[in-house]
Amino acid sequence: MSTVDKRYVARTPAPFGSESENQLSPPTPIPFNVESKDQPLASTSALSGQKSKDQPLAPVFPQPNQETANTTSLPHQRQSEVRAGSHSAFIARQGLGTRAVHGGNDVDAETRAIRRPITMANSYELPFDSTRLNWSAASGMVYTRNGGANQLWLEEKIAALEGAESCVVLASGVAAIAAVLLTFLRTGDHLVVSDNSYIATYRLAEELLPEKFGITSTLVDSRDLVAVRQALRPNTRLILIETPANPTLKISDIAGCARIAQGAGVLLAVDSTFASPYNQRPLELGADLSLQSLTKYINGHGDALGGAVSGSTDLIAKIKAEAMVNLGGAISPFNAWLIQRGSVTLALRMRQHNESGLRIAQWLKGRKEVSFVAYPGLSDSINHTVASQQMPGGFGGMLAFGLAANAERCNYFVSRLQLITNAVSLGHDESLIAYIGPNDERQHLYPPEFQAGFFRLSIGLEDAGDLLSDLTQALAASF
Numbered sequence: 323m324s325t326v327d328k329r330y331v332a333r334t335p336a337p338f339g340s341e342s343e344n345q346l347s348p349p350t351p352i353p354f355n356v357e358s359k360d361q362p363l364a365s366t367s368a369l370s371g372q373k374s375k376d377q378p379l380a381p382v383f384p385q386p387n388q389e390t391a392n393t394t395s396l397p398h399q400r401q402s403e404v405r406a407g408s409h410s411a412f413i414a415r416q417g418l419g420t421r422a423v424h425g426g427n428d429v430d431a432e433t434r435a436i437r438r439p440i441t442m443a444n445s446y447e448l449p450f451d452s453t454r455l456n457w458s459a460a461s462g463m464v465y466t467r468n469g470g471a472n473q474l475w476l477e478e479k480i481a482a483l484e485g486a487e488s489c490v491v492l493a494s495g496v497a498a499i500a501a502v503l504l505t506f507l508r509t510g511d512h513l514v515v516s517d518n519s520y521i522a523t524y525r526l527a528e529e530l531l532p533e534k535f536g537i538t539s540t541l542v543d544s545r546d547l548v549a550v551r552q553a554l555r556p557n558t559r560l561i562l563i564e565t566p567a568n569p570t571l572k573i574s575d576i577a578g579c580a581r582i583a584q585g586a587g588v589l590l591a592v593d594s595t596f597a598s599p600y601n602q603r604p605l606e607l608g609a610d611l612s613l614q615s616l617t618k619y620i621n622g623h624g625d626a627l628g629g630a631v632s633g634s635t636d637l638i639a640k641i642k643a644e645a646m647v648n649l650g651g652a653i654s655p656f657n658a659w660l661i662q663r664g665s666v667t668l669a670l671r672m673r674q675h676n677e678s679g680l681r682i683a684q685w686l687k688g689r690k691e692v693s694f695v696a697y698p699g700l701s702d703s704i705n706h707t708v709a710s711q712q713m714p715g716g717f718g719g720m721l722a723f724g725l726a727a728n729a730e731r732c733n734y735f736v737s738r739l740q741l742i743t744n745a746v747s748l749g750h751d752e753s754l755i756a757y758i759g760p761n762d763e764r765q766h767l768y769p770p771e772f773q774a775g776f777f778r779l780s781i782g783l784e785d786a787g788d789l790l791s792d793l794t795q796a797l798a799a800s801f
């Protein structure tokens with residue numbers, strides 16, 4: 323006969339409605355917004371109207387202290403009621419790490435959860451008189467493509483991080499770039515754009531805009547301010563620079579480009595994705611618009627796409643009305659929530675990316691197999707002086723390097739890495755590497771040392787020592 327120790331047998335709860343002596347009837351749902359002073363929540367038994375056999379349990383929430391309550395005239399307001407109205411402005415004045423934690427978050431008005439929820443809704447209740455509504459407006463919540471709860475909360479945070487009056491978040495970084503180009507350019511206009519920039523920027527500027535909309539562009543090495551000025555034409559409306567540039571890590575002088583743009587009466591937009599607002603804030607340097615692929619450092623976890631444009635209220639309102647409402651580049655509420663969550667640790671993560679990025683760039687410089695390293699934090703980099711002036715937080719975790727080897731050996735080297743993943747994208751928690759071969763269609767736009775093929779490496783949050791060991795063993799296996 324087997325004897326079972328009853329202490330270790332899981333007790334199956336009796337179903338609601340059974341007559342067991344200790345069985346509680348189903349708890350009454352707790353109504354939201356019940357004031358605890360009126361209706362203290364004592365215990366499940368209290369909620370169900372039953373008393374424990376022995377004695378009443380202590381209340382879950384303490385009762386108001388009668389003595390204090392009777393002898394003071396101080397207002398009994400919750401913290402969120404005291405903060406109401408001015409909290410986001412207060413958060414926007416804090417340090418960047420604090421803005422990353424608190425920006426766009428607040429006590430949820432309905433449940434009092436201290437995290438705002440995901441609102442997966444396509445539509446919002448209409449007012450009594452909807453005949454007065456502008457169905458294409460990007461203000462007020464009518465339809466999620468016109469603005470939704472998670473979108474607005476994320477915009478509040480990104481604006482706080484960028485030091486901006488306003489922000490629009492969109493479905494991807496490319497949606498943000500396209501939004502700027504399509505909102506501020508029309509047929510016959512001209513665009514000046516960095517010659518090294520993300521591939522979709524290049525395609526938009528060089529192919530889609532001229533072929534479909536009659537908007538011309540000039541690619542320019544935007545490190546060279548004389549070249550930027552000379553590229554301007556009477557019909558130029560926008561200068562779009564990317565710094566640090568993908569994939570070459572070229573650094574363009576944002577303040578210098580802003581002076582040129584202001585002098586010519588054109589807008590300056592800066593794709594600052596490689597830096598994140600922790601390392602660089604273009605609006606503080608005179609740019610009109612700062613662009614971010616939220617997919618990268620701001621989310622940081624490699625699990626959602628998003629993009630943002632930050633700037634003045636007027637400029638952002640135009641982008642919202644045209645690119646979000648009418649071209650439809652709205653972000654999903656779920657992605658907005660994921661990015662809001664990921665971005666909480668931005669400052670902490672960027673400090674690690676900056677530290678490991680510099681350490682690994684310096685290490686690669688000392689390897690005989692390595693033909694070149696591009697990283698703006700290296701003191702002998704031609705980009706270092708300008709980067710030091712405009713990237714006060716650090717130089718990021720992105721670097722490019724070459725190996726003294728042909729494409730086959732370079733691919734073999736990647737296949738031998740055990741920790742660093744062979745994939746595109748950047749700014750994730752895990753390190754990512756991609757090999758761009760000598761036959762890449764844009765090689766002629768890159769500095770000569772890149773043209774034999776190179777690696778783009780996004781340094782993640784792993785221990786730097788482990789990443790160095792991984793690179794060491796893959797180099798040893800390949801040479």
Ligand SMILES: Cc1ncc(COP(=O)(O)O)c(C=O)c1O
Nearest residue numbers: 494495496520568595615617628
């Ligand atoms: C500098 C830069 N801008 C924009 C983008 C596009 O972002 P997304 O992939 O979110 O559209 C990328 C993507 O790698 C990028 O590197």
